[in-house]
Each structure stands twice: as C-alpha cells, then as structure tokens.
Amino acid sequence: MSTTTALDEHKERNADEAALRDLTARVEESGVEFVYYQTVSLTGRVVGKVVPARHLRRNLERGVNLHRTAMSDLQVDRFGALLGGGTEAAEFTAMPDPETFAVLPWDTTVGRFLCRVYEPGHRPEVGGRPLATDARSNLRRVHAAFTEATGLRLRSGCEPEMTWTGPGLDVHVKPGSSPSYHVDSLEVMRPVYQRVIRYAQALGFDMIEGDYEDPGQLELNWLFDDADATADRVVTYRQICRQVARELGVTASFMPKPAAGVMGNGCHHNLSLWRGTGDDAENVLADPGVTEMHLTDLGRHAVGGILSHAAGMMALMGPTVNSYKRYWDAGQFAPSQINWGMDNKTCTVRLSANGRLECKLPDASVNPYLSHAALISAIKDGLDHAIDPGPPQAGSSYEGAPGKFEPLPLTLRDALDAFAADSVVRGTFPEEMAELYLELKGDEWARFCGHITDWEREMYTEHLP
Numbered sequence: 001m002s003t004t005t006a007l008d009e010h011k012e013r014n015a016d017e018a019a020l021r022d023l024t025a026r027v028e029e030s031g032v033e034f035v036y037y038q039t040v041s042l043t044g045r046v047v048g049k050v051v052p053a054r055h056l057r058r059n060l061e062r063g064v065n066l067h068r069t070a071m072s073d074l075q076v077d078r079f080g081a082l083l084g085g086g087t088e089a090a091e092f093t094a095m096p097d098p099e100t101f102a103v104l105p106w107d108t109t110v111g112r113f114l115c116r117v118y119e120p121g122h123r124p125e126v127g128g129r130p131l132a133t134d135a136r137s138n139l140r141r142v143h144a145a146f147t148e149a150t151g152l153r154l155r156s157g158c159e160p161e162m163t164w165t166g167p168g169l170d171v172h173v174k175p176g177s178s179p180s181y182h183v184d185s186l187e188v189m190r191p192v193y194q195r196v197i198r199y200a201q202a203l204g205f206d207m208i209e210g211d212y213e214d215p216g217q218l219e220l221n222w223l224f225d226d227a228d229a230t231a232d233r234v235v236t237y238r239q240i241c242r243q244v245a246r247e248l249g250v251t252a253s254f255m256p257k258p259a260a261g262v263m264g265n266g267c268h269h270n271l272s273l274w275r276g277t278g279d280d281a282e283n284v285l286a287d288p289g290v291t292e293m294h295l296t297d298l299g300r301h302a303v304g305g306i307l308s309h310a311a312g313m314m315a316l317m318g319p320t321v322n323s324y325k326r327y328w329d330a331g332q333f334a335p336s337q338i339n340w341g342m343d344n345k346t347c348t349v350r351l352s353a354n355g356r357l358e359c360k361l362p363d364a365s366v367n368p369y370l371s372h373a374a375l376i377s378a379i380k381d382g383l384d385h386a387i388d389p390g391p392p393q394a395g396s397s398y399e400g401a402p403g404k405f406e407p408l409p410l411t412l413r414d415a416l417d418a419f420a421a422d423s424v425v426r427g428t429f430p431e432e433m434a435e436l437y438l439e440l441k442g443d444e445w446a447r448f449c450g451h452i453t454d455w456e457r458e459m460y461t462e463h464l465p
C-alpha cells in the first residue's frame with residue numbers, strides 16, 4: 001500500500017522542472033559555491049548543513065539529512081542525561097523552500113535556503129510526516145488552517161531590540177539622564193547600524209527606521225508582512241546581527257534583560273488581520289471610515305483572545321529564565337499586567353495605530369514561529385467565542401491593577417505551568433513538541449534554581465566588622 005506523504009508533496013513541488021531550471025540558473029548566475037540548508041530548533045537556534053552548490057538539484061529534489069539532535073536542542077540536563085537525543089543515528093529530512101533562496105551579502109559565494117523538516121521515509125509509522133518539533137513548518141500549518149476556517153491572514157511587524165557592547169560602543173550617560181534618541185548615541189552605533197541595514201536590505205528586508213534606546217540598545221525596524229515571512233525575517237535578522245558583531249569584534253546580545261533599571265530587549269509583535277489578497281486586501285481590525293482610535297468588533301474579539309491566553313502564551317513569549325526580569329522591572333515599558341489600552345505603552349496589548357495591535361509580551365529571545373502560532377490560536381479563540389476584552393486601560397498599568405484578567409505569570413516555571421494548562425495554546429502544537437518544550441524549559445528553570453547568584457552571596461554572607 002502506498003500513500004502520499006507530506007514529504008512526497010514537498011518533493012514533488014520542488015521537482016517542478018521549469019521552476020527547478022529557473023532556480024538552478026539563478027544560483028549559477030549568482031556565483032554561489034556553497035549552500036546552507038537551514039532551519040531553527042525549538043529554542044530558535046539556527047541549525048543546518050553546508051553543501052557545495054553543484055549538488056543543488058539533488059538537494060532541492062530530495063532535501064538534506066539533518067541529525068535529530070539538531071532539531072531537539074540536545075543538551076545535558078542536571079543529571080547528565082541527554083535530553084531529546086538518543087543513541088541511534090536517526091536523521092530527519094530537511095526540504096528547502098525554493099522561494100527562500102538568498103545570497104549571503106557578507107560572502108556572496110554562500111547561499112541559503114530555509115527548510116521544513118520531515119520524518120525520514122524509512123520509519124514506517126511516521127515516515128514522510130512533518131517533524132512534530134519543527135516550529136517553522138508548524139506555523140505554516142497553523143496559519144493555513146486559520147485561513148481555511150476564517151478567510152483571514154495574520155500580518156505582523158516585529159521590533160527586536162538588542163544590546164551591543166564592545167570596544168568603541170560606550171556612550172557616556174550623565175547621572176539622571178538618558179541617551180535615548182540622541183543622534184550622538186546613534187553616531188556611536190554608525191558602524192553597526194550601517195552594516196545591519198545594508199545586509200538586511202540585500203536579504204530582501206524593507207528596512208524602515210531605527211533608533212538608539214537605552215545604553216547600547218538599538219532597534220532597527222523593517223516593514224510588516226505575512227506572519228510566516230516575518231517569522232523567517234526575525235530569525236534571519238538575529239543571524240545578520242551576529243555576523244556584524246563577528247565582523248566588528250563586538251557583542252550582539254538579544255538577552256531580554258541585560259541589566260536592572262534600564263529597558264529590556266523586547267520584540268513587540270504588531271498584528272493586523274487581513275481579508276483578501278493584493279490591493280483588494282482589507283484589514284478587518286479597523287473601519288476605514290473612522291479616524292479616531294477604535295477597534296471593530298473583530299478587533300475587540302482578537303484582543304479578547306490574546307488577553308485570555310496571555311498567561312498560557314507567556315512561556316513562548318518570554319522563553320528564558322532571564323525573560324521574566326524584564327516584566328518584573330516595572331516602569332520600563334514592558335507589560336506587567338494582562339490588559340490593553342489605546343496607545344498605552346504599559347499594557348500587554350497596545351492599540352498602536354488604527355487596525356494594529358501591538359503585543360508587547362514577546363522579548364528578543366523569542367522563537368517567532370512559536371509566538372505567531374500561539375497568537376493565531378489565541379486570536380481564533382477570541383473570534384470564535386466573541387471574547388470581550390473589557391474597557392481599555394487608561395493611564396499607567398504600573399500603579400494599581402484593573403481586575404478583569406488574571407495577572408501574568410512572572411517566572412518561567414509559572415509560565416510553563418500556565419502553558420501546560422491552556423488547552424488552546426498547547427493545542428496549537430503537536431503534543432510531542434509541547435512536551436519537549438516543557439521538558440527543555442523545565443530543565444532550564446531547574447538548573448537556574450540550583451545556581452548560586454551574586455545577589456545571594458551579597459545577601460546571605462555575614463560580613464563581620
């Protein structure tokens with residue numbers, strides 16, 4: 001008995017003769033000699049292989065093998081066991097998506113494809129199925145199912161902030177003052193932002209604006225797009241920044257909260273929902289006839305869905321132990337309560353423009369394939385059940401709590417428990433993925449709990465006179 005698998009379908013699409021001929025000609029013309037076949041692991045790490053470009057046709061038709069440890073964030077847990085690994089040399093099949101071909105601007109002899117990963121054909125029970133822990137292919141499936149059910153597409157614009165440190169990047173900050181938005185601060189970052197913007201543009205980003213925020217913190221933005229494309233760009237953007245850091249001999253950190261008392265590195269997701277395609281597409285969150293800040297009914301329900309599942313999504317939006325320090329340090333424009341507001345930067349969801357919801361939970365260490373998949377499910381739940389988000393928060397959320405929604409979980413452990421308990425958010429992912437995520441992140445939390453910090457040494461050491 002032979003059945004067509006998802007892997008077969010992907011292979012068939014890639015083997016379209018005319019498209020193959022076009023692409024191989026393009027790659028030849030570009031002068032690329034080496035090709036990265038890459039994807040991301042569950043924690044957002046870019047993984048993959050390099051193959052000489054002369055094997056391009058074969059790789060497009062059959063993919064490349066990727067060892068299972070690459071996709072399962074192999075790490076040693078606190079008992080010394082390997083998580084998600086195993087002793088057998090199981091290989092998955094990484095199939096490139098032809099439309100993602102790009103030439104690396106920092107070395108034009110290298111090209112890259114982004115892939116989706118499948119169980120290998122020879123495993124009878126699962127052979128040819130999408131790999132359950134492949135977040136990139138999961139987002140595409142979740143998004144396609146959402147479109148099928150609602151006729152809508154999620155568009156998203158992400159704003160990753162990050163901290164640059166190293167020789168030549170220090171900015172002197174006078175006590176009580178801030179370097180935010182100073183062009184003199186931006187000047188210090190000139191070698192950084194110029195390279196990042198040039199590389200990003202060469203990789204097809206429509207870069208729109210950038211600014212200097214807190215010490216060492218740079219935010220460079222690009223135009224929003226379909227959520228799948230934006231998630232790919234967030235991952236590529238972090239790759240670009242790491243490359244620029246290597247070239248300049250400095251450090252590029254997406255750590256969510258590098259220091260207390262200054263702003264953390266957020267990665268706000270600006271969301272809109274579109275019906276139709278091309279020039280006829282309309283954003284259903286706003287009524288084009290109304291100029292003052294408002295939401296349509298669908299928009300209100302989308303906010304209701306996001307807020308109802310904010311706690312359940314938190315472990316994906318703030319995926320590290322350090323993420324939670326960003327929410328604790330109230331007053332630094334990261335959310336700390338589950339609420340929404342009209343152009344209110346202290347809320348979980350800010351209506352940042354008519355028709356645009358800014359979800360402020362995600363930080364710069366987010367895996368954008370997980371965050372967008374979760375947001376799609378939360379929004380769908382909001383639309384399906386006409387969830388009312390209540391009135392917008394007026395004034396700062398840092399003082400006093402409006403009581404409609406539960407508080408945000410404020411440690412990774414609490415967030416993991418909320419994720420495990422939220423069947424809508426958890427159900428966005430194959431169970432195997434949800435379980436691996438809980439296992440990996442639970443282990444990260446446990447290792448942190450066992451770590452003795454400087455704060456404890458200072459707090460509990462008896463310094464006798």
Ligand SMILES: NC(=O)CC[C@H](N)C(=O)O
Nearest residue numbers: 263264265266332333334
């Ligand atoms: N400009 C801003 O809104 C700052 C956001 C803030 N850095 C955060 O952690 O989310």
